[in-house]
Amino acid sequence: MNTVVTSREDILQHSRQLIQRQGWGAVSIRTVAQACGVSVGSIYNYFGSKAELVGAVVESVWQEIFQLPQGTEGFADTAACVSWLYGRMEYGSRAYPGFFTLHALRFTGDEKQDGRRRMQRAWQQLLDALCAVLRQDPRVRPGAFDSRFTPERFADVLFSLMLSAMLRQDFDYAPALEIIRRTLY
Template sequence: MRRKDDTLRETLLELARSIVDAEGIDALNIRAIAQRAGVAAGTIYNYFSNKEEILLALTEEYWKQILLEMETVITADSFCEQLIKIYVFLKERIDQSAGKLMSSLGGLEPVGQTRMASMQSALEASLIKRMEQDAKVREDIWNGQFSKGQFARFIMGNMLMLLKSKAPMADLYFFVEIIKKIIY
């Protein structure tokens, strides 16, 4: 059996991304990627079992990039101010490519959620780090039943729910006010 070439896999993903960006998700198919890569369609199947797996890999890669970018561009003194900026940042990305990629996964949602667990963990860790950097956050609120990790998951879950429901900004501000009353 032939060994897979990681460089070719990355090239295939890059070509898939260029097709999606230029022509849309519907234009993406195994034949189009193979043609642009100058390989047989069967070669693509050595790396991806179908179009949905390619879309899942693109989505995962896209979210890794978003989280890296978020670490450098979101700054504010207050944790709550950062939450608002994070929400706006994520909303803009979802309204662009990320939302289209995520909605294209259709029946792969359970698989996608499992593969995206590492992104969620990274976001939780980022929220904890940001809380710890805000000197005004009370330290006496944390205990075995109310940890920073649990609170970060609570925040993330609610922010994702607001993003999915396309809630008005007023709902985010209300949520942030609740957080302020808890941590300050």
């Protein structure tokens, strides 16, 4: 076996490819090492355990699915951002079948906390980007937001709709766009 040391990102990329081809059950230190063409020890240089590897893979899948275009200024308005997010959810569902519903089951005990933390970090990045778009959206009518109804609260509502859609595997963003239209524009 080739013992050439690979990079952390190469390991994560090969792990994502394994998941796409064979499902979550394919991810183990040994199978990832084989996919990378390196020794098992090389994987342990980057990840201390299978749980650590799986946690990092989960986070990297979230990052791949929702890799934002160059800055949020790439979105013309909130509706364009939400449409893009639903499209990425659909991509994620196709590329990583069962990911949105099953990845949390991959963790046990203390591993669940780490997995949840990684997932919440990915979610927070999406919420932050959505808030930034809401604040810059030229279509938002004056007075749409106030001290009680903030961009953060509206982003939470939109994000809750998205999470529900993810779990239902329903990628029709028209209802979310209607809420945006009626509430902000």
